[in-house]
Amino acid sequence: MADIRNIVILTGAGISAESGIDTFRDAGGLWEQHRVEDVATPEAFARDPDLVLRFYDMRREAIQTKAPNPAHRALARLDREWEGRLLIVTQNVDDLHERAGAERVLHMHGEHLNAWCTACDTRSRWTGPLIDRPDCPACGEPRLRPDIVWFGEMPYRMEDIYAAMRGAHLFVSIGTSGAVYPAAGFVRDARSLGAKTLELNLERSQGSGWFDETRLGPASELVPSWVD
Numbered sequence: 001m002a003d004i005r006n007i008v009i010l011t012g013a014g015i016s017a018e019s020g021i022d023t024f025r026d027a028g029g030l031w032e033q034h035r036v037e038d039v040a041t042p043e044a045f046a047r048d049p050d051l052v053l054r055f056y057d058m059r060r061e062a063i064q065t066k067a068p069n070p071a072h073r074a075l076a077r078l079d080r081e082w083e084g085r086l087l088i089v090t091q092n093v094d095d096l097h098e099r100a101g102a103e104r105v106l107h108m109h110g111e112h113l114n115a116w117c118t119a120c121d122t123r124s125r126w127t128g129p130l131i132d133r134p135d136c137p138a139c140g141e142p143r144l145r146p147d148i149v150w151f152g153e154m155p156y157r158m159e160d161i162y163a164a165m166r167g168a169h170l171f172v173s174i175g176t177s178g179a180v181y182p183a184a185g186f187v188r189d190a191r192s193l194g195a196k197t198l199e200l201n202l203e204r205s206q207g208s209g210w211f212d213e214t215r216l217g218p219a220s221e222l223v224p225s226w227v228d
């Protein structure tokens with residue numbers, strides 16, 4: 001690690017699997033129980049807002065009963081001790097990275113514990129349900145939606161992610177299947193910018209071929225052993 005100063009870490013549902021949060025594509029995953037286009041697109045929200053709000057109310061409630069696992073804690077430790085540049089770019093909408101103590105975290109697909117007002121564009125911390133159409137704390141309009149990036153919507157803070165990648169010496173991908181873009185393309189971007197690339201995953205992902213090194217196993221074991 002001697003010549004490594006700047007690190008970008010991409011995490012996906014696999015890092016929260018051992019905390020009891022369903023992944024998307026694994027057996028019994030979220031997308032097996034619900035059709036993406038029925039619950040995670042702006043069109044679905046326009047067509048049947050109750051179905052979408054109930055889907056996210058259920059998940060928002062569930063994640064508040066879960067706890068970070070050794071993989072989250074190891075990354076939080078690295079975040080505390082690493083003097084170089086470090087950014088944890090997560091596709092996850094849970095708050096387990098932060099609850100483990102990590103600070104340099106960017107949620108590119110949004111956060112469960114935020115509500116977004118489509119009347120005044122304010123984002124407010126929100127832990128309760130949205131199905132009863134509560135008023136926006138900022139403007140009072142009952143126009144809150146989950147602060148989640150749905151399919152077809154632009155991910156958050158792409159310019160900050162690319163800025164971090166531009167200076168990165170190492171790009172590490174943890175617990176993601178590499179099925180969803182633009183996140184699935186980051187390994188190629190990182191390589192073309194000269195970074196070393198490492199994958200830590202339970203099984204080979206769709207992007208495995210692009211990594212210099214792939215280590216297979218559960219995140220709760222792979223991540224602490226990589227960090228220490």
Ligand SMILES: CC(C)NC(=O)[C@H](Cc1c[nH]c2ccccc12)NC(=O)[C@H](CCCC/N=C(/NCCC(=O)O)S[C@H]1O[C@H](COP(=O)(O)OP(=O)(O)OC[C@H]2O[C@@H](n3cnc4c(N)ncnc43)[C@H](O)[C@@H]2O)[C@@H](O)[C@H]1O)NC(=O)OCc1ccccc1
Pocket residue numbers: 011012013014015017018023024025026029040091092093109148149150151152153154155174175176177178179180181182183200201202203204205217218219220
């Ligand atoms: C399905 C796919 C083909 N479709 C897309 O990629 C689309 C369309 C698209 C865009 N560009 C393309 C290029 C080619 C093809 C298609 C596209 N992308 C979009 O619509 C994106 C928006 C996508 C975001 C959608 N929202 C999510 N989440 C929030 C919602 C919610 O959570 O409800 S995506 C959601 O699914 C993805 C799930 O993937 P993973 O996290 O990887 O989870 P998965 O279950 O798949 O895999 C788990 C992995 O963990 C491993 N694992 C399991 N257990 C463990 C364990 N214990 N330890 C370690 N590993 C483990 C498993 O082996 C497995 O590999 C995550 O990103 C997650 O956030 N927006 C966009 O493109 O806007 C315009 C744009 C963008 C940029 C510039 C200009 C214009």
